[in-house]
Amino acid sequence: MRVGAHLYRFDSVPPAQLRSELKATGEAADEAGVAWLSVMDHYFQMERAGFPAEDPMLEAYTTLGYLAGVTETAQLGVLVTGVTYRYPGLLAKIGATLDVLSGGRATMGIGAAWYDREHAAFGVPFPPLKERFERLEEALQILHQMWDPAQNGPYQGTHYQLAETLCSPLPLSKPEIMVGGSGERKTLRLVAQYADACNLFAASPDETKHKLEVLRGHCEDVGRDPAEIRVTILAGGDQLLTGDVDGFVDEMRPYAGLGVETVILRAPETAPSAWLRDKVAPAVARVADL
Numbered sequence: 001m002r003v004g005a006h007l008y009r010f011d012s013v014p015p016a017q018l019r020s021e022l023k024a025t026g027e028a029a030d031e032a033g034v035a036w037l038s039v040m041d042h043y044f045q046m047e048r049a050g051f052p053a054e055d056p057m058l059e060a061y062t063t064l065g066y067l068a069g070v071t072e073t074a075q076l077g078v079l080v081t082g083v084t085y086r087y088p089g090l091l092a093k094i095g096a097t098l099d100v101l102s103g104g105r106a107t108m109g110i111g112a113a114w115y116d117r118e119h120a121a122f123g124v125p126f127p128p129l130k131e132r133f134e135r136l137e138e139a140l141q142i143l144h145q146m147w148d149p150a151q152n153g154p155y156q157g158t159h160y161q162l163a164e165t166l167c168s169p170l171p172l173s174k175p176e177i178m179v180g181g182s183g184e185r186k187t188l189r190l191v192a193q194y195a196d197a198c199n200l201f202a203a204s205p206d207e208t209k210h211k212l213e214v215l216r217g218h219c220e221d222v223g224r225d226p227a228e229i230r231v232t233i234l235a236g237g238d239q240l241l242t243g244d245v246d247g248f249v250d251e252m253r254p255y256a257g258l259g260v261e262t263v264i265l266r267a268p269e270t271a272p273s274a275w276l277r278d279k280v281a282p283a284v285a286r287v288a289d290l
Contacts, residue, residue, distance in 0.1 A: 001252060001255070001256040001260060001261065001262065001263060001287050001288065001290045002035035002036070002261060002262045002263075002287070002288065003033075003034055003035060003036075003262070003263055003264075003265065003280060003283060003284050003287050003288075004034060004035055004036025004037065004038065004074075004075075004232070004262050004263070004264035004265065005025075005029060005034050005036065005037055005038075005264065005265055005267060005272070005276060005280065006038045006039075006040075006079055006234065006264050006265065006266050006267060007022075007025065007037065007038070007039050007063075007267050007272055008039065008040045008046075008266060008267065009045075009051075009055070009267060009268075009269060009272075010055070010056040010057065010058055011045075011055045011056055011269070012269055012270055012271050012272075013271055015056065018056075018058070019066070021271055021272070021273060022063070022066060022067060022070070023070045024273035025037075025067075025272045025273040025276060026067050026070040026071040026074070027070065027071075027273075028272075028273045028274075028276040028277045028281070029071060029074045029276055030071050030072050030073050030074060031277070031281070032276055032277065032280060032281035032284050033073075033281075033284045033285070033288075034074055034276060034280065034281075034284065035073075035074060035075060035262060036074060036075045036076075036077070036107075036232075036262055036264055037067055037071065037074045037075070037076055037077075038076070038077045038078060038079040038107075038109065038264065039058065039060050039063050039064060039078060039079070040057070040060065040078070040079065041060040041078045041080065041081045041082050041085060042057055042060075042082075042115060042118060043057060043059075043118040043121070043122055044057055044115070044117065044118045044121070045057050046115070047117070053117065053118075060078045060081070061078070061094050061098065064076050064077075064078065064098055064102075064106075065097075065098060065101065068098060068101050068102035068103075068105070069101070071102075071105075072103075073105075074105065075105050075106075075107055075176075076098065076102055076105050076106055076107065077106065077107030077108070077109045077176075077178060078108075078109045078110075079109050079178075079180060079199060079234070079264065080109035080110050080111040080178065080179070080180030080181075080199070081108070081109055081110045081111070082111065082112075082113030082114075082115075083110060083111065083112055083113055083132060083135050083136045083139050084113040084119065084124055084125065084126060084127070084132060084135070085113065085124060087160070088138065088139035088142040088143065088160055089142060089146065089160075089162050089165065091108075091110075091139065091143070092142060092143050092146035092147065092165075092167060093146075093167060095108045095143070095147075095171070095175050096146075096147065096167050096169065096170060096171045096175070098175075099171035099172055099173070099175050100169055100171065100172055103172065104171070104172035104173045106171065106175040106176075107175055107176040107177075107178050107197065108143060108175045108176070108177050108178065109178040109179075109180055109199070110136065110139060110140070110143075110177070110178070110179060110180070111136065111179065111180040111181050111187075112129070112132040112133050112135075112136045112181070112187070113126075113132055131159070133186050133190075134158060134159060135159050135160070136179075136190065137190060137194070138157040138158065138159055138160050139160070140177065140179070140190065140193075140194040140195075141155070141157070141194070142155055142157075142160060142162065142165065143177060144177075144194065145165045146165045146166075146167040147167060147170065147171055147174045147175065148174075149170055151165060152164060152165050152166040152167075153165065176196040176197050176230070177194060177195050177196050177197070178195060178196065178197040178198065178199060178230075178232070179191045179194065179195040179197075179198055179199075180198075180199045181199075182198075182200045182201060182211050184211070184214045188211065188214050188215045188218050189218045189221075189222075191215060191218070191229060192215060192218035192219045192221070192222050192224050192226075192229070193218070193222050193224070195229060196228070196229065196230060197229060197230035197231070197232060198215065198229060198230075198231060198232065199232045199233070199234060199264070200231070200232070200233050200234070201233070201234055202233040202234060202235040202255065202263070205254035205255060205258065208233065208255060208258055208260070209258055212226075212231065212258060212259070215229070230261045230262070231258075231259055231260050231261055231262075232260065232261060232262040232263070232264055233255060233260050233262075233263050233264065234264050234266065235251075235252075235263050235264070235265055235266070236265070236266055237263075237265040237266070237279075237280070237283075239251065240265070240279045240280060240282075240283055241268060241279055243279070243282075245282050245283045245286055248283055248287075249283065249286045249287060249290070252287055252290060253290055256287075256290035263287065265280060
């Protein structure tokens with residue numbers, strides 16, 4: 001099992017220091033052998049997670065572009081891009097650019113979006129859930145088409161129509177597509193049909209086992225080998241904050257047994273570079289042995 005880090009709080013350092021802190025975070029991730037760095041696709045901090053909307057929030061792809069320049073090994077992605085925020089053709093272009101400038105380390109994480117307040121605040125249309133999932137499926141189709149060197153013709157969907165799907169330069173290697181979320185009827189079906197990876201909340205090993213059984217069922221329905229899909233979980237890693245590496249490894253052991261390939265840890269309130277260096281780094285090699 002590999003260890004990743006999800007950077008979703010930017011309130012621990014003043015804005016003038018964020019650039020240097022992110023640089024130090026990227027360097028600490030590479031030094032520790034952290035396999036993944038991600039950010040959120042939000043304009044406001046998440047109220048439903050108990051934070052004030054006014055807390056600092058950086059734009060996702062600008063941040064990843066900066067991290068691409070200060071890291072060498074960590075895989076980079078958004079956990080996850082809201083399908084409503086960017087036209088899919090533009091999103092494919094952004095993903096290809098990130099992949100080229102990171103040396104082939106981009107993942108395209110994408111989901112149906114949910115934060116209605118920030119949509120309204122920035123004037124971004126927020127369709128009903130059914131339509132957002134329809135748009136998500138069309139966006140997944142467009143991503144596949146735009147990153148296929150054999151295709152640059154039109155795309156005709158219900159919600160999106162593209163006269164051309166030319167993408168130059170193409171990604172160095174087709175970016176991994178990750179669909180975020182664990183909805184059993186729609187989200188996991190889209191994972192089975194279109195995605196290279198999924199991200200689940202680490203509620204419990206039993207819950208994760210159930211979600212993976214549902215995913216295997218969808219894979220069978222669409223004729224897909226579930227082994228082709230990289231499984232990741234989002235976890236808190238609270239034991240590491242107190243130095244309890246053994247406790248963290250024991251918590252991760254059943255997830256590794258289920259085939260979870262990467263555990264992505266949510267950064268705490270403290271500066272992420274110090275957290276990675278002092279708290280996460282001691283666990284990376286131990287978890288790799290699971």
